[in-house]
Amino acid sequence: MSITAPASEVQKNFGAYHDRALVEPVRVTRYGRETVYIISADAYRSLKQAQRQAIASADLSDDEVKLIEDAEIPAEHRYSLDDLAE
Template sequence: MSKTASASEVQKNFGVYHDRALTEPIRVTKYGRETVYIVSAETFHALKQAQREAIASAELTDAERKLIDSAEIPAEHRYSLDKS
């Protein structure tokens, strides 16, 4: 979950939001609209690494697509709305 703060609030209290961003993203708004997030360097680098590792589905071979299509989620990891 992220904390939301206005750009003017962040500007007035940058140190507070800087320190908080080390443990959780800070969602910054301007005129009530989301504009940027402040995140820790660790989070930023993890996101950039994940972006570099992601590939487009168009880059998959036919064999890889078939493997994905035939894959099944193990029962213990399946999502269910049933609360019983």
């Protein structure tokens, strides 16, 4: 869960929102539009670590390889080489 606060309020009470961000993300809006989130350093590191994780194909189980082989592209996301010429 996250809380939402306008940027002007965050600017006035940064310390309080800083402390709140240690527990949960703070969604900051400007003119009613979401612009940034304030998150803890631990949450940021966790997100970056998850983004960096890669798995070698040799590390996949036979079941995982089979799932990938059997996967199909949804019709609305398919294209042919003819589509590229357009």
